[in-house]
Amino acid sequence: MSETKRCALITGGSRGIGRAIAVSMAGEGYDLVIGYAGNSAKADETRELCFNAASTNGKEIRVISVQADVATQEGAKALVEAAMNEFGRIDVLVNNAGITRDGLLMRMSTEDFDDVIATNLKGAFLMTREVARPMMKQRYGRIINLSSIVGLHGNAGQVNYSASKAGLIGLTKSTAKELASRNITCNAIAPGFIGTDMTKEMTDAAKEATLATIPMKKAGEPSDIANAALFLASEKSSYITGQVLGVDGGMGC
Template sequence: MAEPTESAPEKSGRVILVTGGNRGIGAAIAAHLAAAGHRVAATYRSGDVAPGILGVQCDVTDPQQVDAAFKQVEAQLGPVEVLVANAGITKDTLAMGMKDEAWQSVIDTNLTGSFNVTRRALRPMTRARFGRIIYISSVVGLLGSAGQVNYAASKAGLVGLARSLAREVGSRGITANVVAPGFIETDMTAELSEKQVADYHAQIPLGRLGQVDDIAAAVEFLASDAAGYITGAVIPVDGGLGMGH
């Protein structure tokens, strides 16, 4: 009798694509989801992604690069079932002195880039009659922030994008939700002065900055079957700073 051959290990979890998944909140989300057993890919423009995650170089402002990135993920992992649109940039300055490029580049990356990856994800999700689309916005998009009119506008736009999308594709089993982080400990906040951090603490009811894992946990929940009846929602993860706007 022939010896039984060893079969390939069964794939587990969902296929998840995280944009901007090579640093900060995006890297934490990708790592958290991979540790939970999902098959995770992450886009990046420069640098690299963590081990165990499929890295895909992609500028989300370019629809052709977006299409190529999805094809690579589909070929290596399968159709994208969960999209986490996280890629974003900041170019802060007061509105009166803001250059056209500073406005346009932030809108192009944060808002139009999120639309580009969404549009590419939708057809396969519609065919499968399942999908989770999760946008990473910001408390700034809801509260506003002096010197960040471009960033705040781009992040506020994600709420309208998600809620319109929820109405368009909900009948196909696709949800669209927004996570709105507050002040989170990252390399960016590590550069703040002690006084600035103390000022932020004073504004936050929980009295501390958030951790990247706080955001990753909210994303994991929205990606799960347990969140199947939640769509068009904005989930604030901000220590109470925005009080649920």
């Protein structure tokens, strides 16, 4: 990292992939804003893990957690204002907040479709719009959107989730083109089958069927996604923008 103290804002940062990214960034010395929807206990756990990771690596960091609904303009604005008030800058935005409301197309309610699009896609748009101005002013920024392999290939029973994650790819590429001249990159990560609370809810039969489609024959870990996010957030990725990085054990081959 450069001599500038970097600050990262991570939505959906209280658990799973978001937590893994937060802890990894803490270990590299990033100050952190952890956005979460409602579970303050999980957010507090993540804060402690971040402090421990930083201490282990001899880093001193500050971490705040902020409850906000990123699907609303008010929530996105509150997150960014909290970050700016506390740290005076936002160098990295990780749009990780996401929900599922799975069901077959014929049975899916309009509400379930709208809820997933609102959080997963609209939320990323609102957050990106809010951080664009401070990033442009400081002429530096890294925006990382958590898409999914289903955004590239689709998945039965997830038309809402697949649509939201495919939309994130379009958002990523357009944002990259708009902000590139201000030294702001925007990239997406497309995880495959990752061991999180979300995938733990699957039946054993569904898990076995999914594992059979992975050339590496195993699920990924949240740390695998965190490693990719660390690279895209770093100075080493300064000439990479508008790209989709698959972290999927070969599922997308």
